[in-house]
Structure formats: structure tokens, C-alpha cells
Amino acid sequence: MKIKHAEYLRTAVYEEQFPHSDLPEIVFSGRSNVGKSSLINMMVGRKKLAYFSQKPGKTQTLNFYKLDEALMFVDIPGYGYAKVPKKQKDAFAQMIAMYFEKRAECAGVCLLLDIRHKPTQDDIQMFEFLSFYEIPLIILCTKADKISRNKLPQHLKAVRLALGITVDSDIPLIPTSAEKATGKTEAWSAILKLTDAYKQNRKQKMQIVEEEAVEE
Template sequence: MKVHNVEMIMSAVRPEQYPTEGYPEFALAGRSNVGKSSFINKMIGRKSLARTSSKPGKTQTLNFYKIEEKLFFVDVPGYGYAKVSKTEKEKWGGMIEQYITSREELRAVVQIVDLRHPPTKDDCMMHDFLSHYNIPTIVIATKADKIPKGKWEKHKKIVRTTFNMEIHEPLILFSSEKGMGMDEAWREIESRM
């Protein structure tokens, strides 16, 4: 999809604040600093609408991006930031869990991981949580430009096995730097609208 029109709707912490348009929603989840904002910005063709976080773990709201009056990207606060207090973590968990397990408009969670490293414990917890609730998941392995092409397959395989992914579950190599993987990611999203 070529994106012309994006509107940053609001930051929500409670269900009453979620948008009411009824458009399909795609939530973006990832460890702090994994490249989630860069992914969003690349996909919507903006330089910095989604803020690239200088302070990991800072965003504690759900941010809705309305795209072309068709769908929403829902930016979920980054997980797995050690310095966040226990209370903050619990608040995070509660809000995300509520959204992910009860939001009718949610079509899939786009989980962003770093292709360079095996998924972390936090990544696995998130992935297990999504499979437990049967939430369709699109895994994006980003920062592919930081790895030589000859090693992509090997790293992909590590992500697949660490996550116990089934063959039909999509895993897309991505690079926000190079724009790689964009068409494939949009195809995957649009096929679920």
C-alpha cells in the first residue's frame, strides 16, 4: 500500500479511549529499541511520525495511527526494558493484555524482532502469550541490513525455531534503513483486512 494519509489519533490507556471507527487494527509489539518506530515510519512513509525513542520504555500508552481511512496501526509500548519499575510493568501488562485479548478490531499483532540476535526471553514470552490467545501474528525480523545476505536464512531459522513457529506463520525480513520487506509486510497486513 502506498500511504498518503496518516492521522495520529490519540494516546489511549483505557478502552473507552479507543477509536470507534471499527477499522481493522494491527498492533505493533517489540522490545524497546528493537526498531519498532522505524518500522512504523517506514511503512507509512514518514520520517518521524512515530517517535523513535531515545528513552526506551517511555511510551506507556497505546498510540493509534489512522491510515487512509482504512486501518489503524496501534503502537504498543516497548516491552522488556529492565529499568521500568515493577508497578510500571504491571500497568503495561494490564493494558496490553486487555487490549490484545478483548479488542474485536484487532486482526493481527506485528511482532518486531532483531534479525541479528535470537529472540530474547521477553520476545518469547510475548510470542507465547499471542499464541496462547490464538492471536494471528506477523513476525518482522528487522535490521536485516546489518547482516550479510548469505547469513539471512540461518538467522531466520533461529527466529523460527526459538519461537516454535509453524510453517504457515509469516516471518518477514525487514530493513527500515533500506526499505526492504515493505511490500511483503503490506501484503501480509492487507490480506488480513
């Protein structure tokens, strides 16, 4: 998918700061320094849409990006950085939980994992958190260009085993590289399936509301 127009829309911490929109939203989540901002920039074909810092834990808000009046990407704070104070970590957790509990426009989550390493306990906890809320998931394994191609299958297997994902699972597991644009086509294909499902579900809900209004 080629994005013609991409823009930073707003930053939010509280529900009342969320954009007023019915566009489907795809959330990007992962550990600090897993490469979220770089991957977002690669996906939309922009170098500086999503800001990235050399300092882990820099993102402290929900950042919304609008793409072609068709969907939004939401960059949420990275987790797992030891130097972030506990009070700040707790605030991040509450903010993220509030988003997933309240935001009907969330069509799914891209959970980013560094393919060079086995998923951490923080990665597993985030996966279980999202699964608990029954949020559609895409696993994007970043930095795939940093390992040899013949070792890729064993790294993907390690991810599946750690998360309990079977080979026939409907959760996509996609190797990516922001530097080489690896996995861009596959990631977009998976994302569009989620946004299409969101639109269909929204349409069905609106039809039900309209039918109930007519009956009254």
C-alpha cells in the first residue's frame, strides 16, 4: 500500500484528548528501542513522521498519525526500560489500559519484537494482556536484517514457542526490517485485513442501531 498523505495528528494522555474520528486505528506496541518509530516511518514511506530518540523510554504519550483519511497509526509508550521510574511505568500502564478499554476505534495491534532475541517477560505479558482483551494481533519481528536468512526459521520458532502461538494460528508472524523495508508488503496486507474487519463490524452495528430505531 502506498500512502499519499501522512500527518502527525495529535498527542494524547487522557480519553478526552483522543481524536474525534471513526477511522480504524492500528496500535504499534513494543519494548523501548525495538524500533517502533523507524518501522512506522518505513511503513508510510516517510523519514521523519514518527520521531525516534536515542534515549529509551522517551515516548510518554499516545501519538496519533492519520494516513490518507483512511486509517490511523497509534504509537504508544515502549515498555521494559529499567531506568523509567516505577511511578511513570504505572502511569503508562494505566494510560494504555484505558485506551484499549475505551477506544472503540482500535482495529488491532502490531506487537513488535526484536527477532534477534527471545521474547522477554515484558513481551509475553503484553501479548497476554492483548489476548485477554481479545484484540486482533499482528506480530512484527523487527531487525530481521541483523540475522542470517538460514537462521530466520529458528528465531521465528523461538517467538512462537515463547508466546504459545501454533504454526496454524491466525496471528500473522512477520519478519521486518525498517532499514531494508523487509516485510512491508506482508505487514500492510495483515493491517488491511484488520481495518476491513473493523469497517465491516462497524457497518453491522450501525445497521442494528438503525433497525432498532425504526422498530421504535
